[in-house]
Amino acid sequence: MNVYQPERIRNVVLLGHSGSGKTTLAETMLFETGTIRRRGSVLKKTTTSDYHEIEKEKQKSVFSTFLNLDWRGDKINLIDTPGTSDYIGEVVGALRVADTALFIINAENGIEVQTEALWKYTEEYRIPSLLIVNKPDSNHSNFQKAVDMAKERFGRGVVVVQYPYSEGEDFHAIIDVLKMTMYEFPEEGGKPDKLPIPDSHKAQAELLHNELVESVAENDETLLDVYLEQGELTESQMREGLQLSLLKRELFPIFCNCAARNMGTGRVMGFIGNVAPNPLEANPPKDVNSEEKSLNEDGDPMMFMFKNSAESHVGDLLYFKVYGGSVQPGMDLQNNSTGNLVRLSSLYLTNGEKREEINQVKTGDIGAAVKLKDTGVNDTLTAKGTQVKLEPIHFPTPVIRTAVRLKKEGDEDRLGNALHQLQREDLSMQVEHSQELRQVIIHGQGKEHLAVIKYELQNRFDLDVEFVTPRIPYRETITKAVRTHYKHKKQSGGAGQFAEVNLLIEPLRDSMPEHSDLKVRDVQEIDLDWGGKLVFRNCIVGGVIDNRFIPAILKGIMEKMENGPMSSCRVRDLRISVFDGAMHSVDSNDAAFKSAALMAFKKGFMDAAPKLMEPVYEILVTVPAQYMGDVMSDISTRRGQIQGMDAEGSIQKIKAQVPLEELDHYATHLKSITKGSASYSREFSHYAAVPRDRQQQIINETMALDETG
Template sequence: MRVYPSSRIRNVVLLGHAGSGKTTLSETMLFESGSKSRRGSVEQQSTSSDYHEIEHEKGKSVFGTLLNLDWRGNKINLIDTPGTSDYIGEVVGALRVADTAIFSLNAEYGVETGAELHWKYTERYNIPSLLIVNKPDSSQSEFQKTVDGAKERFGRGVVVVQYPYSEGEDFHAIIDVLKMTMYEFPEDGGKPDKLPIPDSHQAQAELLHNELVESVAENDETLLDVYFEQGMLTESQMREGLQQALLNRDIFPLFCCSAKRNMGTGRVMGFLGNVAPNPLEANPPKTPGGEDIPLNPEADPLMFIFKNSSESHMGDMLYFKMYGGTAQPGLDLVNGTTGNTVRLSSLYLMNGEKRREVDQVNTGDIGAAVKLKNTNVNDLLHSKDTVVDIEPIHFPEPVIRTAVELKREGEEDKLGTALHQLRREDPSLQVEHSRELKQVIIHGQGEEHLAVIKYTLEHRFQLDFEFVEPRIPYRETITKEVRTHYKHKKQSGGAGQFAKISMLMEPLRDHMPEHSELKVRDVREIDLDWGGKLVFRNCIVGGVIDNRFMPAILKGIMEKMENGPLSDCRVRDIRISVYDGAMHSVDSNDAAFRTAALMAFREGFMKAAPRLLEPIYAIEVTVPADYMGDVMSDISTRRGQIMGMDAEGAIQKIEAEVPLGELGHYATRLKSLTQGSAGLKRTFSHYAGVPREIQQEIVKQTRERQEVE
């Protein structure tokens, strides 16, 4: 087995919109490098990366897949990622361990939504990026329009390195303005002939060559001086300038290829080997404080876990990148998250579903391991003498939710175990066991994401269930003050129960006035677990209720606040002053005062003009200007309020506040309105009053449900 030094490793992630040809590109690169003797195809379900059954069903990538190949002595680790935003969790993990990104742009459609979304992440992680315009052999190919769109969306750093000699069915040659050569391919693709650039293209090639040279020179003062003196740069000077400009994200070289016909992929792999950074040159990982963690092959082992893929016969397959030293089987490392010691057993290099066991994994390389007990994504494994922390992968917040309703009783534990495992494998999934709503709620990145989760639960874990609408965590409060009284008296032979309570209930506001007739002896201000506050005041004078019963009174009030009188939802933002009552020397006890407080609260609450509150979410929609009107109109129909608008280049940003109850399938509707071109973020903002007619309907539904139960 060949062992590659760090300088010979390239870690590359393939990005782009669904359908732009990433999987076909990766397949062709494997074939062209000799790693495969025959090219697979998405249509025949024979590619190395899309090997899961659900990917065959959907005809596209759902999971990120690690591949590797050798190109002229360089090991290229290639991660093929899905292009649909529902699977963005698979992308962000891959981006954290990649040193270079390749964007596949479909020559038919130009820069699509998936590419724009992924571009923002490469900016965030400062990853050197190059572009490939794929499918120039399509009858609908518009190469120049795609280039113009890339420059508009990604900036003037986009520079053409290659362009097609001809497009459409006549596509068979690529003009390379860096090498100033034309590559002409045989009918079935493969190794091209190197030819002089035809006279008909000489002027265009020279123009683009000069633009490329000038872009390289202007980002390096030394090269700029050479360029001014000599009017040109040598090939080695160009390579050196390109390396630094690429690393600094000053330049984004743009290539051209037909992945399906195997025309042009070899040149891209050559560029990766000659120009793209190796792990020691690439932008290093960071500590949570933003400090660089330099990669050092001579240091103690440092292993970062970025992906978990469970296999039925192997268990958890944990993918890692070596940020220092060398990993070997039998090595004991400390998990920086748990503090536990982990022993490395078998180590593998992955090529889709195929794996090859290896004796070591060097600094900068990417591998996989099994049987790493209590180890998860974002864990950092290091030697016991190493003290280091790393900025974790930040997975995007969900945009959609659904509840799980089992069809068979007794499978609650099985469901919990399954969801726990899926959460380990997919940190972009969030699972909520809501005691408040009495539901298990799954939060995901979109309808397709939820569909994959459903498929997995049904087929892998053999669970019989359905997705249902999740309930809304409403809150209850009051809008006017009332005085309420209750006497609890129970006599059933022997010792009875007796408690009498009078309390003042008020909506909690800032700077509340005092009541002159009340003498406040004690105040408890309670921050409620579910948001809001309860202010509980002991205003008893004359000893009509003993202080020892106050905790029981508070307990009774809190008990009813957890299941409000109006709709069984939790109560918040109330001030209660207990100011009068009575007790009995024999029959009064904690249970009696707890019951009296609960009943007094319930009766008073219903007289205090109760109000239902609903959760309001702040949403941020990014959308092309053409769809602005439709999106804003749709937000209005959802009782949303536009809070602001801004522009980010050609993209418009809308900020709004919308009730959670109106966001059930909003992510899906937004895709439909904008042909998949919109982005969505949402975060909880605050609670606000529900319109009266909606409140009446919710209370009615609650009563009907209570009768059934």
């Protein structure tokens, strides 16, 4: 493989709803460019792109795959992404380094849900986008419907460049209204014959041609003048105009392809080479301060790590894009996340599973590296002394959680290591080792995402695991103030133990009453690790308890707060004042005061009308208007409270607060009641009292868990 100049590189990401034909199209492109000799298929599990076992099993993509091909001297780095929304983490990394997006639309269904969601990402990332309508050979193909839907959803910028001569089984030719040519394909696909547009299609082709030329002219004043004067634009003027309006996301050309029959990819690759931006022309990346960083091919080397896909026998395989200079094996670069120097060892170009070693990667190009010490996704590596850090990829926050249970004891360390590795590879998942809940909890993007994680744990890491319902981090607090007292006295043989403590325990509020009989000598405001506060006050007068025992008293209280008196849940939001007690000159010590305080607190807490609190999340549901009613009534059955609504075209946004307990299978349920068209995000909001009838039930459940462990 040659080393390419930035001008000859095109970084292209394939996007679209699952099943639209991205992997098939990628395979066809690899075949057409001679990169592979035999064209594999998704159904036969033989594509270059879906090479992971789980992808073969599911017959769909789960991971983003990096391919590279040469089309007439242009190097196309093609990234095939999964179209299932659960695997969005794989897509956002790819979007970060792509300079052009190719949306694949299934001609049977038009614009589908995930395609719309991905479109929003390309808007946000400002990625020039083309659309390819695929599967025109299907008996259910409806090209015009796909075009109409695209115009409706993505705006007037959508323009037809190609359309099928006929649809269904008979499909064999594409009419190109930019070149004003018909491409007719041999039965086995491949290189088409270029023919004049048949009379029966002339009027339609002329109409679309004029629409296209007008759209290009409209977006550029100089071209508009030429067009108005001459009534036409030359091929090079069209190219120039298309290039500009593509980059500015003013135009979104539509092509037609039949990936399965290998018809039409050549023209699309040609268009990418001629019109799509090279990395130097593309919208530049930003650094962590949101400043744009233009690419300097003659400058110092700079590379950004955007994906980690550990491969067997090599360990972490880190994919990178070069944003300045060029990088070579043996170079020492500075990792600006850690400050450490990192030596580059072997560098590769990849075509799915196949890796080819390369001795240089230039500005704008994408490669993969192994054995990079302490380096991971989102790190920027630069020449020594250069401090640039590119903006990290923002992975979506998880919407679903599960607890992992090992079926065999003794595998805990192996599980910990496996999850650590999986997390290095997938930043859209989060792992929480919850001491509080005594569970390892995995947070992910959906049921299928969690299923892939389970598959990896079982098959790649050989761990016998099951996924179980995660516990809820309830909290305990009190609703009234009490004074409590405990005397700890023990006589065992020689030395005894003695301590006596009086506490005032109050619910913590914004404005608290003062007590005329208490003299506050010292206040500690403690932010609890598990949220909420403890205000701890020393109100001892006359030295009835020595100052040196006060920390032991606090320790005793804190110990019980971590393991609440009512249901072993964490306790929060209290004000506790030590106001009296007694000590003994010989028998009092820290241990005695700690025990006395713990017991006093435990007893007082239970007398102070304790209550259980549950975590409440704020959710934001995005849903097409027609499902709005269903989603709202579902939220109310989940004890949810609607906070607000907002409309964005035909899409509604619902904000609500829902207890975590009610969100356990929400992601899956929401999809099922909206035919996959709704999505949601969530974030912790606050703790609220558990309904009375649930409280005792939860206490019984957690107590039972305590016994079984």
